[in-house]
Amino acid sequence: MLLQSRQSRPHKPQVKSRQFQLTSDCDSPPSLDVKQLALRYRETRVLEDVNLSIPAGKITALIGPSGCGKTSFLNCLNRLIDLTPQTRMSGQIQLEGRDIQQFPVIELRRQVGMLFQKPNPFPLSIYRNIEFPLREHGVCDRNEIDTIIETALKDVGLWHEVKDRLKSPALALSGGQQQRLCLARALALKPCVILMDEPCSALDPISSEIVEDLICQLKGDYTVVVVTHNLAQARRVADQVALFWVNEGVGQVIESGPTQQVFSEPQHSLTKAYVSGRRG
Numbered sequence: 244m245l246l247q248s249r250q251s252r253p254h255k256p257q258v259k260s261r262q263f264q265l266t267s268d269c270d271s272p273p274s275l276d277v278k279q280l281a282l283r284y285r286e287t288r289v290l291e292d293v294n295l296s297i298p299a300g301k302i303t304a305l306i307g308p309s310g311c312g313k314t315s316f317l318n319c320l321n322r323l324i325d326l327t328p329q330t331r332m333s334g335q336i337q338l339e340g341r342d343i344q345q346f347p348v349i350e351l352r353r354q355v356g357m358l359f360q361k362p363n364p365f366p367l368s369i370y371r372n373i374e375f376p377l378r379e380h381g382v383c384d385r386n387e388i389d390t391i392i393e394t395a396l397k398d399v400g401l402w403h404e405v406k407d408r409l410k411s412p413a414l415a416l417s418g419g420q421q422q423r424l425c426l427a428r429a430l431a432l433k434p435c436v437i438l439m440d441e442p443c444s445a446l447d448p449i450s451s452e453i454v455e456d457l458i459c460q461l462k463g464d465y466t467v468v469v470v471t472h473n474l475a476q477a478r479r480v481a482d483q484v485a486l487f488w489v490n491e492g493v494g495q496v497i498e499s500g501p502t503q504q505v506f507s508e509p510q511h512s513l514t515k516a517y518v519s520g521r522r523g
């Protein structure tokens with residue numbers, strides 16, 4: 244059934260990154276290195292002693308049971324966590340060797356884009372959804388904006404579906420289209436890293452498959468970190484997997500490694516139980 248829909252899909256999305264005119268600091272996708280990361284919400288310890296190397300240009304999937312800190316970890320990587328009051332983060336996160344605390348936060352969030360579980364287009368037109376952040380980041384030339392918007396929408400396979408109604412409200416799009424628009428909005432800023440928090444979980448199976456295809460196409464040009472509860476999806480898309488677990492009340496990475504290895508030859512007994520569906 245799904246295979247049929249794949250074959251009959253009219254416009255298979257093609258992510259052709261790095262063709263925009265926006266200047267970027269990144270000539271190639273960067274690695275992320277997390278060392279001794281700890282996080283507290285007020286007095287509640289959420290993450291402790293998290294160490295993880297996220298390879299450049301690859302897809303890393305974060306898996307683990309609910310509440311073990313995957314989203315919190317993701318939010319640390321572009322300092323979105325700074326927006327949550329009374330959080331305390333310690334340890335170090337390096338983006339291509341540079342501590343993320345040294346980046347101006349707006350620049351960090353441009354370089355490290357994010358896609359959320361629930362598509363979150365602005366309550367604006369399809370066009371304005373991409374134009375608005377571009378202008379915020381200093382892109383003002385109308386022709387350049389038009390080119391970037393068309394390219395980004397083509398990249399996510401949405402152009403032919405929306406080119407005649409760019410001024411229509413983005414919220415009138417289907418959930419899957421909204422999620423692709425959000426990805427186009429992120430890509431338009433020419434990030435180097437894309438964080439995704441369960442990007443398919445709110446979508447129907449066909450839309451989910453389209454977004455999953457897009458994730459795979461980002462590989463090589465972007466460093467991708469994706470949180471997913473769908474183990475089959477992690478297995479399909481990821482080069483590397485990290486399993487988070489709550490240990491003595493605090494989230495930790497208990498095992499990470501190449502996807503094939505973690506699923507086929509897990510080292511930790513909890514990993515074995517989780518990937519086989521016996522725990523979690």
Ligand SMILES: Nc1ncnc2c1ncn2[C@@H]1O[C@H](COP(=O)(O)OP(=O)(O)OP(=O)(O)O)[C@@H](O)[C@H]1O
Nearest residue numbers: 284287289307308309310311312313314315316327
């Ligand atoms: N803003 C917050 N204030 C206080 N505690 C929080 C906050 N956000 C998350 N937490 C707590 O931090 C822990 C980790 O939550 P987080 O959402 O990061 O886990 P998760 O692994 O992503 O869960 P899920 O898979 O269900 O999305 C949970 O115990 C949660 O209740």
